[in-house]
Amino acid sequence: MYYTMKTKKEIKKKEKKPKKEAKAKHMKKKFDNFFLDFEKRWQAEWREKGIFKAVPKGKKFYCLEMFPYPSGKIHMGHVRNYTIGDAIARFKRMQGFSVLYPMGFDAFGLPAENAAIARGLKPDEWTEKNVIEMIENLRALGLSYDWDRKIVTYEPDYYKWEQLFFLRFLKAGLAYKEKSSVNYCKKCDTVLANEQVLNDKCWRCGTQVEEKDLEQWFFRTTKYSDELINGLEKLDWPERVKIMQRNWIGKSFGSEIVFPVKDSDLLIKVFTTRIDTLFGCTFIALSPELNIVAELTTQDREKEVRAYLAKIVKKTMKEREEKGKTGCFIGSYAINPVNGKEVPIFIAEYVLPEYGTGAIMCVPSHDARDYDFAKKHELEIIKVIKPVKEENVEVFVDDGILIESGKFSGMTSEKARIEITKFLEKSKKALFIVNYKLKDWLLSRQRYWGCPIPIIYCKKCGMVPVPEKELPVLLPPSDSVEFGKGNPLLTNREWLFVRCPQCNSEATRETDTMDTFVDSSWYFLRYCSAKEHSNPFNSEIDFWMPVDFYIGGIEHATGHLIYSRFFTKALSNTGFINKKLREPFSRLVCQGMVLSKGEVMSKSKGNVVAPDEIIEKYGADALRLYHSSVSLPESELEWNDKGMEGSFNFLLRFHRLLTKTKSDKSIKEIDIYITNELQLLIKKFTENVEALKLSIALSDLFSFIDKFSAYRKYISENVAKNISDTLILLLTPFIPHLCEELWHMNHKTFASLEKWPVAKNYDKDVAEDLGRIEKLSEDVGKILNITGKKASKIYIYCVPSDFDFYKKFIDLIAELLHAEIFVYSVTSKGKYDPQGKAGKTKLGKPAIYIE
RNA sequence: GCGGGAGUGCCGGAGUGGCCAAACGGGCGUGGCUCAAGACCACGUGGCUUAGUGCCUACAUAGGUUCGAUCCCUAUCUCCCGCACCA
Numbered sequence: 001m002y003y004t005m006k007t008k009k010e011i012k013k014k015e016k017k018p019k020k021e022a023k024a025k026h027m028k029k030k031f032d033n034f035f036l037d038f039e040k041r042w043q044a045e046w047r048e049k050g051i052f053k054a055v056p057k058g059k060k061f062y063c064l065e066m067f068p069y070p071s072g073k074i075h076m077g078h079v080r081n082y083t084i085g086d087a088i089a090r091f092k093r094m095q096g097f098s099v100l101y102p103m104g105f106d107a108f109g110l111p112a113e114n115a116a117i118a119r120g121l122k123p124d125e126w127t128e129k130n131v132i133e134m135i136e137n138l139r140a141l142g143l144s145y146d147w148d149r150k151i152v153t154y155e156p157d158y159y160k161w162e163q164l165f166f167l168r169f170l171k172a173g174l175a176y177k178e179k180s181s182v183n184y185c186k187k188c189d190t191v192l193a194n195e196q197v198l199n200d201k202c203w204r205c206g207t208q209v210e211e212k213d214l215e216q217w218f219f220r221t222t223k224y225s226d227e228l229i230n231g232l233e234k235l236d237w238p239e240r241v242k243i244m245q246r247n248w249i250g251k252s253f254g255s256e257i258v259f260p261v262k263d264s265d266l267l268i269k270v271f272t273t274r275i276d277t278l279f280g281c282t283f284i285a286l287s288p289e290l291n292i293v294a295e296l297t298t299q300d301r302e303k304e305v306r307a308y309l310a311k312i313v314k315k316t317m318k319e320r321e322e323k324g325k326t327g328c329f330i331g332s333y334a335i336n337p338v339n340g341k342e343v344p345i346f347i348a349e350y351v352l353p354e355y356g357t358g359a360i361m362c363v364p365s366h367d368a369r370d371y372d373f374a375k376k377h378e379l380e381i382i383k384v385i386k387p388v389k390e391e392n393v394e395v396f397v398d399d400g401i402l403i404e405s406g407k408f409s410g411m412t413s414e415k416a417r418i419e420i421t422k423f424l425e426k427s428k429k430a431l432f433i434v435n436y437k438l439k440d441w442l443l444s445r446q447r448y449w450g451c452p453i454p455i456i457y458c459k460k461c462g463m464v465p466v467p468e469k470e471l472p473v474l475l476p477p478s479d480s481v482e483f484g485k486g487n488p489l490l491t492n493r494e495w496l497f498v499r500c501p502q503c504n505s506e507a508t509r510e511t512d513t514m515d516t517f518v519d520s521s522w523y524f525l526r527y528c529s530a531k532e533h534s535n536p537f538n539s540e541i542d543f544w545m546p547v548d549f550y551i552g553g554i555e556h557a558t559g560h561l562i563y564s565r566f567f568t569k570a571l572s573n574t575g576f577i578n579k580k581l582r583e584p585f586s587r588l589v590c591q592g593m594v595l596s597k598g599e600v601m602s603k604s605k606g607n608v609v610a611p612d613e614i615i616e617k618y619g620a621d622a623l624r625l626y627h628s629s630v631s632l633p634e635s636e637l638e639w640n641d642k643g644m645e646g647s648f649n650f651l652l653r654f655h656r657l658l659t660k661t662k663s664d665k666s667i668k669e670i671d672i673y674i675t676n677e678l679q680l681l682i683k684k685f686t687e688n689v690e691a692l693k694l695s696i697a698l699s700d701l702f703s704f705i706d707k708f709s710a711y712r713k714y715i716s717e718n719v720a721k722n723i724s725d726t727l728i729l730l731l732t733p734f735i736p737h738l739c740e741e742l743w744h745m746n747h748k749t750f751a752s753l754e755k756w757p758v759a760k761n762y763d764k765d766v767a768e769d770l771g772r773i774e775k776l777s778e779d780v781g782k783i784l785n786i787t788g789k790k791a792s793k794i795y796i797y798c799v800p801s802d803f804d805f806y807k808k809f810i811d812l813i814a815e816l817l818h819a820e821i822f823v824y825s826v827t828s829k830g831k832y833d834p835q836g837k838a839g840k841t842k843l844g845k846p847a848i849y850i851e
Numbered sequence: 852g853c854g855g856g857a858g859u860g861c862c863g864g865a866g867u868g869g870c871c872a873a874a875c876g877g878g879c880g881u882g883g884c885u886c887a888a889g890a891c892c893a894c895g896u897g898g899c900u901u902a903g904u905g906c907c908u909a910c911a912u913a914g915g916u917u918c919g920a921u922c923c924c925u926a927u928c929u930c931c932c933g934c935a936c937c938a
Contacts, residue, residue, distance in 0.1 A: 199935095240855060240933075247854075247934055254938080272938060285938090325936085355937045362938085368852090369936050437937055557933080630876070631864065638863060642877055645889095650876090652889075660887065696865065699875035709892095779903035785882085785894060787902055848903060 039620055039737040043139055051750055052093075052144040054100040056543040061097035063089040064524055064585075066552030066560070067104045067151070070130035071111065074137040076594040076601055077553070079611045080637060083627040084591060084694065085551050086143045090733035091689050093144070094756040100544045101144060102527040104151030105131050108159075109516040110188055110204060113449040113483065122478040123449045127154060137612065141620050142736050144752065149530040153519040158526065159451040160472030161536035162518060165567075167454060167465050168574045174220045175443075177463070181289075181353075182216055182442055183209040189486065190446045191216055193515060194439050195248075195559045217444035217453060217512060221566045225249055225436045227582070228565055236587040238634070241557045248558040250437025255421040257361065257430045259284060259334035262342055266295060268334055271356030271435055276416035277363040279405040280384035282374065284334045284345045285327065285360050288312050289353035296345060298331025305330050305347070312349055325350060325373045336361075337429040338420065339406065348373060356435055364395075371395045385413060441563065443515045448481060448488035450513030458500035458507040467501050473509070487511050520560055521567035524550075524584060525577065542578055547585045551633075554590040561588070589692065592636035601639070609639050621735035622648040628734050629698040650702070651738055654731075657709050658724045658742055666716035669812050673770040674711055677704060678723055680767075682759035685730055694734075701730060714815075721746070726757045773809055776846065777816050783850055791819040791850050798846035800825045806846065819850075 046052060065085040068078055089101035112123040119126075131152060138145070151158055169175040183192045185202040191214060196203045221228075229249050232242045254273035261268060268284060286293055288309055297305045308328035327348035334345050350369055351360055364374030364381045371394070374381055385400040399413035408416050424430030444453060452473045454466035466473055476495040481488035489511040490496065500507040528541040568584040571577045593600050596607040614623050626647040631637045681704045688697035708715075708723060715723075725746070732739040732751045743751035776796075784791060794817060796806055806813070806823040814821045 243855060244933060250934095250937065252937075270938080274938075350936045350938095352937065360938050367938070369938080372936095435937080554932085635864080640863070640877070643863075646876060649890080653891080656887075656891090693865095695875080699865075702875060776903090781894080781903090783902045785902095789902085845903085850902075 038741045039140075039142065042737045042740045043142055045740075046142075046144070046750075046752070047139075047147075049750075051753055052101070052146050053148065054102070054146045054544075055098055056540050057098050059097050060100070060543055061089075061092040061549070062100045062544045062547045063092065063549045064101075064527075064547045064551070065103070066550075066556065067106050067520070067523060068134065069109060069111070070105045070107055070127055070134050072130050072133060074134055074141075074611055076609055076611055076639065079141065079623065080594055080627050081551060081553070081591055082138065082141065082143050083624045084589075084633045084692075085549075086141075086624075087628055087689070087694060087733040088549055088551075088692075090144055090736065090752060091756070093752070094729070094732065094754060096755065100149075100527065101146060102149040102151075102530070103138065103143070103145040103147070104149075104523055104527070105134070105153065106516060106520050106523070107131065107152045107154040108450045108513075108519055110190075110447060110449065113447055113488075116449075116478070117483045124154065124478050127449075140612070140615055141624065144736070149527050151523050151526055151530055153451075153516075153523065154449075154475075156472045156474055157533065158523075159519070161526070162451050162514065162522070163454040163466070163471050163473060164468060164536065165522070165571065165574070165576065166514070167468060167471075168576070169219065169570055170465060172570075172574050174223065174570050174574070175217065176220065177215060177217050179213060179215040181211050182214050184212045184214070185209050188447075191442060191444065193442045193517070195441075195517075195562070216442050218440040219443055219566065219570070221441045221562070222436060222438055224566055224569050225251065225438050227569060228438070228562065231565065231583050235583060235585070237585075238554075238588065238590055241554065241561065241588065241590065244557040245562060248438065248562065250435075252435050254433060254435060255417070255424075255430050256357065256433045257424065258337060258428070259343075259361070260337070261296065261345070262333040262335055264296075264332070266292060268292070268345070268359050269357045270359045270361045271433065272361055274363065274366065274413075274417070275420050275430070276399075276402060276408075276411075276413040277366045277384055278336065278338050278361065278420055279402075279408070280363040280365045280382045281336055281341075281343060281361045282364060282380040282382060283343050283362045285348040285351050285362050285370075285373070286330075286345065287351040287353040287358040288347045288349065290347075290358050293330065293347055296330050296332040301329060301331035304328055308347065315349070325369070325376055327373060327377065329377070337424055337427070344379070346373075346377070354439070355437065366395065366397055368395050368397060441515075441566070443518055444512035445515055446487045446512055448475070448478075448483070448513065450516060451475075451519065452489075453510045453512050453514060455510035456498055456500060456507045457510065458503060458505060460505050461500055461502045464500055464502055464507070470501070475513075489513070517560060517563050518567075521563045522571065524564070525568075525571070537577060541581075545577070545581055546583060547587075549587050549589070550585040551589045551591060553593075557590075561585075589633060591633050592631070594637050594639060596639040598638075614644065618644065618648040619651070619737070621738050622651055625650065625698075625735050628694045629702075630695060632695055633692055651735065653709075654705065654727075655738065655742070657705065657712070658728070659745070661709075661712045663715050663717060663720065664713040665815075666719075667714040667812060667815060669770070669809070670711050670714040671716055671719045673766055674708060674715055674723065675719060676763050676766045677707065678726060679759045679762045682726065682730070682757050683762065686756070686759070689733070698734065701727070729754055729757050769805070769809070772805070773813060773816070776813065776848070779848060780817055780850065783848070787850075789850060791817060793820045793822065793851040795849040795851075796821065796823045796846045797849070798823065798825065802846065 063085055065081055068074070085101070089099050093099045107127050112127045115121055115126050116123045153159065166175055183194070183197045184190070185192055185205065185207050187205045187207040188202055191212070192202060192209060197209050200209060201207060202209055229246060229251055232245060235242070252273050254271055255275040257270050257272065257275065257278070259268040259270065268286070270284065293305070305328055325348070327346045329344055329346050332345045333342045335342055350373070351358065362370040362373065364370040364379060365383045366385050371381070373379070382404065384402060384404050385396060386403045387396055387398070387400045402408050402411050402413070402416050405416070408420055411419060421430050421432055452475055454471060454473045456464045456466055458464050476489070476492045480492050480495070482491040485491065496508055496511065498507050498509055499505070524547055525537060525541060525545065528544045529538040532538045564584050568577070569582055572579055572581050595601065596609060599605050599607060601608050611623065622644065626644050627637065629647060630643055681700060684700050685697045688694070688700070705727070712720065728739045728743050728751055736752060739751045780791060780794060783789070798806055803823065803825045810821050810823060
């Protein structure tokens with residue numbers, strides 16, 4: 001009978017009985033609340049003693065998390081965000097910084113109002129209930145906030161300042177009202193800012209937005225377009241956020257060119273970044289929305305133009321963008337100022353009314369869109385740019401060398417852009433211009449649950465600002481308005497009708513309220529002086545600002561994080577805060593999402609893991625540890641029940657190691673070694689936390705604990721105590737409750753307020769010596785494991801230069817290996833290696849023989 | 852289409868020129884512990900090999916730079932994210 005060769009392992013596997021069950025027998029006992037008990041106790045203790053109060057003194061550190069919308073219970077995303085923030089706040093506090101670490105609630109907003117309509121609740125009651133519940137949730141996590149600085153944005157004490165800012169911005173020309181085409185969400189029954197429209201849909205409910213011509217309030221964010229771009233350079237922010245903001249602001253350098261219209265006094269201005277292609281311009285395209293379209297339309301084309309416009313009106317912006325390149329000749333011709341060429345004027349759906357001048361010069365030879373349009377409408381295509389290298393493309397859109405361009409032929413595109421503009425500038429036909437995609441911030445909302453805009457409309461005086469001393473304009477009580485019938489503020493006549501502050505005649509209030517993003521654009525400033533009642537800010541702001549560490553989700557990259565930067569600049573310019581304070585957040589970190597089963601946790605996907613349930617089962621420390629040890633803050637975090645249990649088991653192990661183990665017999669060399677290793681741990685751990693590599697810091701610490709645990713019985717009590725204390729302190733930012741509990745057993749103080757451990761010198765030689773001995777015992781262990789022997793005598797054959805080393809540590813080795821040790825120099829190997837088996841080794845490693 | 856990022860073991864995820872067959876955690880396997888138990892401890896977990904060891908093949912794929920690459924460069928493929936007719 002033939003048989004196939006099997007590896008040792010396979011044979012071994014087969015021989016073994018198929019046992020199991022032993023493990024499965026462990027019945028899950030009910031959690032006995034050991035951890036929960038002291039977690040609650042310490043939370044109460046911290047609160048009673050007020051140990052996390054922020055006091056402006058010495059070196060400061062402002063640690064901030066994006067405050068939550070009070071939707072009810074906190075979710076895993078919050079836990080992740082705040083666990084990281086709290087670890088940093090605690091770490092800095094222990095390093096001796098005065099730390100401002102506040103929390104508040106972004107309490108105004110549509111969901112509260114919609115809940116009111118849907119469930120027959122009042123927005124204020126609903127919100128208040130949620131705030132209370134969330135505070136409880138946050139407390140149960142053991143976060144070290146200074147709750148005295150809590151902000152809730154629906155409180156008049158908060159929003160009255162917002163109204164004051166609005167009035168001053170209005171005076172400074174930073175706020176204005178204007179009629180324009182705006183995005184309107186039917187479902188939310190309000191207009192939306194540009195930033196709140198995603199792919200033509202409402203960011204909140206996903207409804208297709210409509211365009212409406214309405215009179216709306218705006219903040220002049222575009223005033224700071226340049227500063228918003230340039231300021232990014234100095235900020236310690238994730239590069240991707242900076243890129244998103246740069247793209248959003250969309251600065252581009254180009255030229256504005258004037259095209260006179262043939263047989264007319266009218267002029268058409270176009271914006272282009274490619275004036276170098278001007279000689280290739282074969283038509284002009286206007287946005288159908290432009291006013292001059294009517295004037296430029298000739299009689300013979302009127303019918304077609306009307307028909308075309310009627311067709312366009314029916315399309316949404318999105319459809320226009322997707323469908324492509326329809327257009328219509330309107331009869332007039334424009335004159336190219338550089339060569340006098342007459343070119344036809346079209347209206348075309350792909351020309352955006354709001355960017356540049358709403359009119360473009362079209363060069364089908366060097367622009368893909370113009371090319372498509374020209375093909376469709378059979379227009380002339382003239383090549384005026386030659387590629388530097390031969391290239392075989394239909395439409396060459398890159399820079400190259402000019403041809404067929406009069407005296408500019410032969411120039412590079414780059415040079416020609418300057419020269420052509422300069423040339424036309426002389427006759428006032430062109431100028432250099434910078435264009436931005438950023439638009440002003442539409443801040444008014446036609447809803448109830450927001451900060452009222454402090455304006456009054458008088459029949460005689462027109463628009464009148466509410467006098468500052470009459471602020472705040474309070475939101476009328478929620479039971480005095482009607483919901484679900486348009487803007488609820490219109491339904492309360494008592495609130496709506498007022499006297500004009502100037503002439504006392506009949507007047508009405510502005511019924512629009514402010515976008516909730518206004519509330520979140522300055523809350524970080526208010527934390528600095530949350531208890532100040534006579535002014536929005538006091539001198540503490542100069543101490544705490546700017547925020548040193550800001551953590552939150554990436555979704556705010558082009559919304560909140562631009563608005564806040566705008567607001568800081570505007571407040572600085574209107575004198576509310578220091579002139580020099582131009583940027584609110586020095587360092588920004590965007591934490592990754594929390595995933596479950598490969599997808600973002602969300603109710604609709606049904607993969608939500610509720611933090612409060614986890615806390616009930618394992619305690620807050622275990623949950624916090626899981627969040628900080630499983631992946632780096634900026635990466636995504638995959639939820640894993642087993643991993644969660646692993647974090648919990650670590651707490652058990654750590655607790656046991658520090659409270660239940662004792663030494664049998666102390667060995668001096670081990671004491672020295674482990675103390676030395678501790679120094680390395682402190683150094684690396686501190687560096688890693690500083691660099692926000694929390695999971696790496698913790699994995700180093702876990703390794704150290706394994707080692708500490710392995711040697712524990714040889715470590716003298718006073719050394720072990722020192723190590724334990726250090727470990728407790730290092731872990732305090734991560735698992736504060738357990739650390740506080742363990743610390744309390746031997747000290748009267750709070751671990752949370754102790755000094756962060758400082759590393760002493762690390763001795764490499766000490767580590768190397770012990771490392772060699774560890775390697776030796778590892779080898780011995782392997783041999784014993786395989787042979788099943790018990791070591792009674794161990795022979796070590798080493799090179800002559802190592803002889804002294806092993807001789808020196810012979811007692812330690814004997815102790816660790818529980819055997820009699822014999823050390824021989826390898827020169828006499830043959831003589832002392834009776835079995836001839838111990839000689840197979842490489843330089844530097846001793847040969848071992850075990851009896 | 853443009854811009855950004857990433858591809859490492861059964862899984863999550865470190866490492867970013869040699870100390871790496873690869874931290875730490877999870878899973879799995881083998882053995883120990885048989886009342887400190889909600890567990891714990893030891894060893895193993897690419898292939899072959901040895902009483903400890905050594906060798907080979909690996910860090911998406913294909914090339915290149917280098918004495919030497921998971922790490923640098925080039926191309927390709929895949930995935931994720933942001934913007935999207937911005938003139």
